[in-house]
Amino acid sequence: MDQQLLNAVFIGSIYALFAVGYTLVFGVLDILNLAHSAVFMFGAALTYSLVVNHGQPFWFASIVGIAACAVMGLVIEHVCLRPLRRRRAPPIAALISTIGLALIIVAAVEQGQAGTLFGWLWVDGGNAVAFPAGTVPNPTWHVGDLTLEASKVVIIPISIVLMLVLGYVIRFTQVGRGLRAVAENPRAARLMGLDVDRMISLTLVISSALGGLAGILFGVALGNISPYIGRDNVEVRGLAVIVLGGMGSVPGAVVGGYLLGLIEVLTLVTLSAIGSSSGSSARGGVAFAALFLMLVLRPQGLFGAQLRERI
Amino acid sequence: MDFFIQLFTDPVTFWNSHTLLIAQIGINSIIATSMFIVLYSGQLSLAAPGFMAIGAYTSVLMDLYWRTPLALNIAAGVALAGAVGVLVGLPVLRLRGVFLAIATIGFIEALRLGVILNLPITGEGLGLKNISADPLNGIYLVLVCLAVVLFLVWRLTKGRLGAAWAAIRQDELAALSQGIDVARYKMIAFVLSAVLAGFGGALEAHLQTFVDPGDQQYGVTRAVQILSFAVLGGSGHFVGPVVGALVVTTLPWIFVQAQAYINIVTGLFLIAVIVFRPQGIVGRGGLAIIRPAWWPRRDRVRAPTPG
Numbered sequence: 096m097d098q099q100l101l102n103a104v105f106i107g108s109i110y111a112l113f114a115v116g117y118t119l120v121f122g123v124l125d126i127l128n129l130a131h132s133a134v135f136m137f138g139a140a141l142t143y144s145l146v147v148n149h150g151q152p153f154w155f156a157s158i159v160g161i162a163a164c165a166v167m168g169l170v171i172e173h174v175c176l177r178p179l180r181r182r183r184a185p186p187i188a189a190l191i192s193t194i195g196l197a198l199i200i201v202a203a204v205e206q207g208q209a210g211t212l213f214g215w216l217w218v219d220g221g222n223a224v225a226f227p228a229g230t231v232p233n234p235t236w237h238v239g240d241l242t243l244e245a246s247k248v249v250i251i252p253i254s255i256v257l258m259l260v261l262g263y264v265i266r267f268t269q270v271g272r273g274l275r276a277v278a279e280n281p282r283a284a285r286l287m288g289l290d291v292d293r294m295i296s297l298t299l300v301i302s303s304a305l306g307g308l309a310g311i312l313f314g315v316a317l318g319n320i321s322p323y324i325g326r327d328n329v330e331v332r333g334l335a336v337i338v339l340g341g342m343g344s345v346p347g348a349v350v351g352g353y354l355l356g357l358i359e360v361l362t363l364v365t366l367s368a369i370g371s372s373s374g375s376s377a378r379g380g381v382a383f384a385a386l387f388l389m390l391v392l393r394p395q396g397l398f399g400a401q402l403r404e405r406i
Numbered sequence: 407m408d409f410f411i412q413l414f415t416d417p418v419t420f421w422n423s424h425t426l427l428i429a430q431i432g433i434n435s436i437i438a439t440s441m442f443i444v445l446y447s448g449q450l451s452l453a454a455p456g457f458m459a460i461g462a463y464t465s466v467l468m469d470l471y472w473r474t475p476l477a478l479n480i481a482a483g484v485a486l487a488g489a490v491g492v493l494v495g496l497p498v499l500r501l502r503g504v505f506l507a508i509a510t511i512g513f514i515e516a517l518r519l520g521v522i523l524n525l526p527i528t529g530e531g532l533g534l535k536n537i538s539a540d541p542l543n544g545i546y547l548v549l550v551c552l553a554v555v556l557f558l559v560w561r562l563t564k565g566r567l568g569a570a571w572a573a574i575r576q577d578e579l580a581a582l583s584q585g586i587d588v589a590r591y592k593m594i595a596f597v598l599s600a601v602l603a604g605f606g607g608a609l610e611a612h613l614q615t616f617v618d619p620g621d622q623q624y625g626v627t628r629a630v631q632i633l634s635f636a637v638l639g640g641s642g643h644f645v646g647p648v649v650g651a652l653v654v655t656t657l658p659w660i661f662v663q664a665q666a667y668i669n670i671v672t673g674l675f676l677i678a679v680i681v682f683r684p685q686g687i688v689g690r691g692g693l694a695i696i697r698p699a700w701w702p703r704r705d706r707v708r709a710p711t712p713g
Binding site: 127178190191199205331334384386387390391 | 450500501503504505508511513515518519520524621627633637666667668670673681684
């Protein structure tokens with residue numbers, strides 16, 4: 096049971112890291128960036144490919160992976176969001192254009208075979224792979240009856256520190272004030288002399304870099320990298336997280352992430368206690384039922400008191 | 407290009423060799439019409455795959471256990487989808503925009519992962535074998551049903567109901583102040599769309615020898631595909647989603663050379679349409695030209711000439 100709770104914290108950290116990027120974009124732009132899960136997958140896939148197929152050291156590969164995801168954020172902004180914003184299109188339009196980009200990214204990785212168009216990016220097609228043992232030093236400690244793997248334990252400080260930094264930046268710096276101003280009212284922000292387009296680009300860069308990092312951590316800790324990890328593991332769960340915490344609220348996304356991790360692990364434990372074998376799919380079922388109930392009963396989320404105040 | 411050449415020079419062979427494709431287009435058109443009804447009344451609901459699953463599983467299970475006739479099976483599937491539509495619609499329809507979309511995604515995934523994949527009667531993750539499937543002759547049934555559905559939707563959008571939906575879509579508050587019972591008309595649209603999706607799902611199950619509970623079939627991926635029918639085709643007129651279904655379903659056959667990269671083609675197509683032709687393929691007006699910020703403007707006011 097303790098081991099399971101620990102797992103809840105690991106997986107919750109990844110959910111939180113992923114969802115912070117999701118919710119940041121929603122908070123600033125009122126837009127659901129559905130390409131975020133594809134960026135998550137892209138970060139993991141590119142890092143894996145650099146390590147295994149191109150023989151780069153892991154630290155270098157992950158920096159390149161995160162940087163590439165940040166650039167992908169710029170692509171999202173310039174291809175999918177900015178043209179629509181120019182035309183003042185409704186938010187549903189951005190939903191479609193980011194879905195389009197997500198399709199492209201996933202298909203590009205999925206078609207990656209040695210010697211084909213995307214062979215430089217990925218060679219394993221639709222298969223799931225894992226980092227070879229020893230890529231990342233992974234000492235394992237035993238405390239009481241708990242097993243602590245370094246690759247999982249590091250996730251907790253990394254995500255907590257990053258989220259604290261992000262919280263600090265948003266609360267107390269000039270850039271953060273700019274972001275909050277754009278979130279509050281883009282028109283007024285522009286009249287006050289803010290470069291709104293630049294602020295939005297910055298939001299997308301931060302969000303996508305965090306998404307890519309979450310993907311890399313996921314790939315290292317769970318040993319599962321495939322073109323579908325974004326779609327299967329975090330796309331809808333990310334929605335559940337930001338709904339649980341309150342759409343657009345960064346602290347809400349963090350709490351929501353850990354809460355979802357906890358809900359899933361408790362479902363798993365309860366089901367295995369009553370001897371059911373259907374844990375893994377029922378886990379998702381309970382998570383999405385929670386999402387549904389939350390929206391119906393308390394659409395503003397747990398942190399709903401500050402419904403008006405964003406980010 | 408062979409696709410079009412065959413279509414125009416040898417329609418009989420085309421029909422015979424593409425029966426399954428044509429039937430799939432018909433089914434996708436029915437489901438796209440279900441999407442159209444909710445969008446036409448101003449609601450972004452992605453619940454269609456959930457209702458399709460209800461229609462499909464109900465009709466196949468009735469056939470498996472009770473050997474009842476097809477018409478009765480489909481009717482039962484449709485009725486159950488409609489009933490669930492009422493139950494889901496009651497709490498969900500208070501939500502707007504993206505929130506409604508997320509809640510309906512929660513519904514379809516909770517249904518698929520929580521219920522369908524865990525009940526012994528639905529075959530859990532293995533799916534169901536549909537022993538009385540009729541993929542070959544089912545196409546006539548599908549095309550007849552499509553024609554009936556399109557006719558009904560056309561009549562509905564022309565009548566009072568359609569006018570009320572259009573009013574709600576354009577401005578909910580204004581519609582309310584005109585005395586339109588917004589909650590009731592939204593509910594009608596949601597349940598009608600559930601019924602159509604259940605119908606499409608039951609028909610689709612009739613064409614397939616196997617009911618597959620995968621994400622491509624009844625999950626978010628399918629919901630996104632159905633949404634893309636409506637957005638690509640244009641959701642202002644009932645023909646739009648049908649055209650969208652036709653285009654998206656045929657794309658892999660048109661770009662045979664790029665079959666492996668078909669999702670890239672679809673993605674580019676989605677982005678291009680939403681950026682350059684937001685009203686969809688069927689829709690009034692021309693292309694929207696997006697000028698980059700650095701592009702010189704021709705209508706810039708000239709500096710007054712001294713004199």
